[in-house]
Amino acid sequence: MENTIKVERAILNITQDDLAKKIGVSRQTINSIEANRYVPSTVLALKLSEIFRKPVNDFFKLSEND
Amino acid sequence: MGKQNYIECERKGLEKLINFRLPHYFYTIGILVAGLSIVLMFVRAFAMEGDTEWLKLILQKTLLVGMLFMSVSRDKDEDEMVVKLRMQSYTYAFVVGVIYALIMPYVEYGVSNAMKPEGEAFHDIGDFQLLLFMLMVQLMCFHALKRMR
Known part of the structure; x- marks a missing residue:
């Protein structure tokens, strides 16, 4: 799974900590998601979708290994 | 009870089981209990005389309980x-x-x-x-x- 959360976050001009607080997780979790070390649950993905005002598919993409 | 209510009730029950964790302050309690148990184990071993096997068994159990609190408490x-x-x-x-x-x-x-x-x-x-x-x-x-x- 690949994602462009870092880009989306930059567009909104918010820090990892700001985003973490908005969706109720720790900053380290956002960092792990951005670094593709952790694939979030559907609930978290939908919360991110709400923040970015975009469908989940726009910032999460399946990679060849998936 | 309707079918929908029954499903909702089952889902809530399952969620309660899955999400069971002690509050975060149990982590501190766990550290204190485990730490105190270890200290008393040393005291029993080096500073106490007589038959203290019963104390050893109790301290072993309190150490495990303390560590269990640390293990199952929320972050x-x-x-x-x-x-x-x-x-x-x-x-x-x-x-x-x-x-x-x-x-x-x-x-x-x-x-x-x-x-x-x-x-x-x-x-x-x-x-x-x-x-x-x-x-x-x-x-x-x-x-x-x-x-x-």
Whole structure:
């Protein structure tokens, strides 16, 4: 799974900590998601979708290994 | 009760079971209980005389209870990733615990007999030794995984 959360976050001009607080997780979790070390649950993905005002598919993409 | 209500009730029950964790302050209580147990174990071993076997058994149990509190209490910043890491740490602890229980009796027997000719007889490890080892592995793995995230 690949994602462009870092880009989306930059567009909104918010820090990892700001985003973490908005969706109720720790900053380290956002960092792990951005670094593709952790694939979030559907609930978290939908919360991110709400923040970015975009469908989940726009910032999460399946990679060849998936 | 309608079908929808029944499904909702079952879902809530399952969620309660899955999300069971003690509040974060139990972590501090666990540290205190485990720490105090270890200190008293040293006091019993080096500063007390007479038959104190009963105290040893009680302290072993309180140490396990303290570590269990530390193990099942919520993290300060509990989120779904922390929950996943905790589950992973339990998996490691279980696997390593089984290997430990299988191998350690032979290691103890070998070492004991290598040191002195009339070494200990072969015996399985005790429940306290195994549970302590598994809880230690779980807590260490959990903290290591949290640092790596």
